[in-house]
Amino acid sequence: xxxxxxxxxxxxxxxxxxxxxxxxxxxxxxxPSAPSAPTISRRGVLGLxxxxxxxxxxxxxxxxxxxxxxxxxxxxPHGRDLGSGPNDFQVNxxxxxxxxxxxxxxxxxxxxxxxxxxxxxLSRAQLLALPQQSYELPIACVEGWSTTQTWTGVxxxxxxxxxxxxSFDELLVESLxxxxxxxxxxxxxxxxxxxxxxxxxxxxxxxxxADHGFPARIVVPALPxxxxxxWVNRLExxxxxx
Amino acid sequence: MRLTRAYGAGPLHLLSHVAxxxxxxxxxxxxxxxxxxxxxxxxxxxAVLLHDxxxxxxxxxxxxxxxxxxxRSVNHVRVPALLSGFAFVVxxxxxxxxxxxxxxxxxxxxxxxxxxxxxxxxGAMFAVSALLYAVRARRAERSLGGAA
Numbered sequence: 001x002x003x004x005x006x007x008x009x010x011x012x013x014x015x016x017x018x019x020x021x022x023x024x025x026x027x028x029x030x031x032p033s034a035p036s037a038p039t040i041s042r043r044g045v046l047g048l049x050x051x052x053x054x055x056x057x058x059x060x061x062x063x064x065x066x067x068x069x070x071x072x073x074x075x076x077p078h079g080r081d082l083g084s085g086p087n088d089f090q091v092n093x094x095x096x097x098x099x100x101x102x103x104x105x106x107x108x109x110x111x112x113x114x115x116x117x118x119x120x121x122l123s124r125a126q127l128l129a130l131p132q133q134s135y136e137l138p139i140a141c142v143e144g145w146s147t148t149q150t151w152t153g154v155x156x157x158x159x160x161x162x163x164x165x166x167s168f169d170e171l172l173v174e175s176l177x178x179x180x181x182x183x184x185x186x187x188x189x190x191x192x193x194x195x196x197x198x199x200x201x202x203x204x205x206x207x208x209x210a211d212h213g214f215p216a217r218i219v220v221p222a223l224p225x226x227x228x229x230x231w232v233n234r235l236e237x238x239x240x241x242x
Numbered sequence: 243m244r245l246t247r248a249y250g251a252g253p254l255h256l257l258s259h260v261a262x263x264x265x266x267x268x269x270x271x272x273x274x275x276x277x278x279x280x281x282x283x284x285x286x287x288x289a290v291l292l293h294d295x296x297x298x299x300x301x302x303x304x305x306x307x308x309x310x311x312x313x314r315s316v317n318h319v320r321v322p323a324l325l326s327g328f329a330f331v332v333x334x335x336x337x338x339x340x341x342x343x344x345x346x347x348x349x350x351x352x353x354x355x356x357x358x359x360x361x362x363x364x365g366a367m368f369a370v371s372a373l374l375y376a377v378r379a380r381r382a383e384r385s386l387g388g389a390a
Contacts, residue, residue, distance in 0.1 A: 039309060040317055048321060052328050059329065074359045075333040080351060090349070097347035211350060 014043045063145040078145035086204035087212055089147045090139070092225065095210040098177035100231050102210070105176070109215050111199075111233060115163030116240040124215045127201060130154045130162070135196040141225035151219045153200035156192045160237060169239030173218055176231040185227040186238075187220065196221050199232065318375040322367035329360060 007026070021042060023035040040048075062073030073079025082088040095105075110121040132152055140146040156171065171187040191197060197220040201208065208214040213230025220228060246252055273282055308316050330337060336345070336356040345353050 039313070040320075044317065048324065052325055055325055056328065056332060074363060075329060075336065075356060077336060077345070078349065080355075082351075093348050094350055 014046075016043065017041050018044070060144070064140075066147065076145070077143070078141075086206035087209035089149055089212075090141070090145055091211045092141050092143060093230075095214075095231070098183075098231075100176055100210065105210065105215050105231065109233065111216060111235065113159060113163050114234070114236040115160065115165035115168070116237070118164050120163060124201065127154055127199070127216065131158060132201075133195075133198060135198065135219075135221075137196060137198075137219050137221055139219070139225045139228060143225075146225075150204050151198055151200040152202040152205075153198040153216070153219070155195060156187070156197045156199060156218075156220075156235075157195070159199060159235060160192060163235075163237060165237045165240050167241050168237040170237075172234075172236040172238055173229045173232055174234040174236075175229050176233045182226045182229065185218070185229050187218075187223075187227075191220050191223060194221055199235070315375055318371045322364070322371045325367055326360075326364040329363060333360065 018038060018041045021038040021040075023038065024031045058072055059074060060076050060079075062069035062071065063076040063079040070079055070081070078090045080090075082090065107123075110123055111127060113120040113122060131154070133155055134150055134152040136148060136150045138146045138148040160166075160168070160171075168189060170189070171192050173185050173187060175183045177183045187197075198218070199216050200213075200219045201216055203212060208217060213232070216232045217230040218228045218232060245256075249256055273279075305320075308319055312319070333356065335341060336353055337360045339353040339357070341353055345351070
């Protein structure tokens, strides 16, 4: 095979159109003994393969790159224009599909914050009364799409301070959702410590919608979307040291 | 060399072959660690059957048919057909709406748009190809006319 490949120089072959395309010659048993006349040049085959790959890239990349490219992600599952409202961006798993009811996320909802021996229950109003920060951060889904939004909420490291935690091994995040592989996730101290890591309560100036994780969701820079847990109801700092 | 005579190729060939087999075996252990070995068998057997028994005879026959009718313009049909088929093979669950409600419950979106989009994409690619063919045919005619 190597001999066959070396027989022709790539650049010479790229200059040849269909009329000058010659069948393979030589001794190998892989070479057809009585080939039909060529109907496509070798550069044509190369171009077609490369072009098809590029075409598929163009049809897919837009749903992750965003901007005007999203318009050409015609067949990609999340390559859609969803409107211009504050909560009109891509959803992975609706509240209904994971069994979240309005009763669970209503006035009775509390965030349980556990750090060592101490335990604290916070209502949404109490969380909104804490210092709020806003950052523009992407949700980058492992399904192959992303979307960047402006999230507002409480810094995770402020919640650690509120729980009286100074150092810990990991933060366990739990969701109201009953099913699904991602009803809980753990974050490292480094991820919790970043100033942009939030327990988000609002997005683009509006309350989170039910499908985006109301009453509260995690948003952390460079964290896969599946670990940005939605409908959070419990945060536990594990391995705390005073 | 005795090895070359008995084995049929050089020692480097043998060594790289053994290395490749070991790598393949490792890949298999990783795949079967996923816990669904029958799925792997099913996909392999399905792919062989679908390609060799259905797809290969089908595209060979279509190609023969196209070649018999339009030898010079055949690539103007082949290229858009291949690209449309390529997009279909990758996205057919969305195009045919096979999500069974799961797509909608996961994304809040409907699957209705994809068949139309795919058909428009096919239409656009065949139209561009036809336009290119018309331009080429026109040019060929002109250069023939000039020579005469």
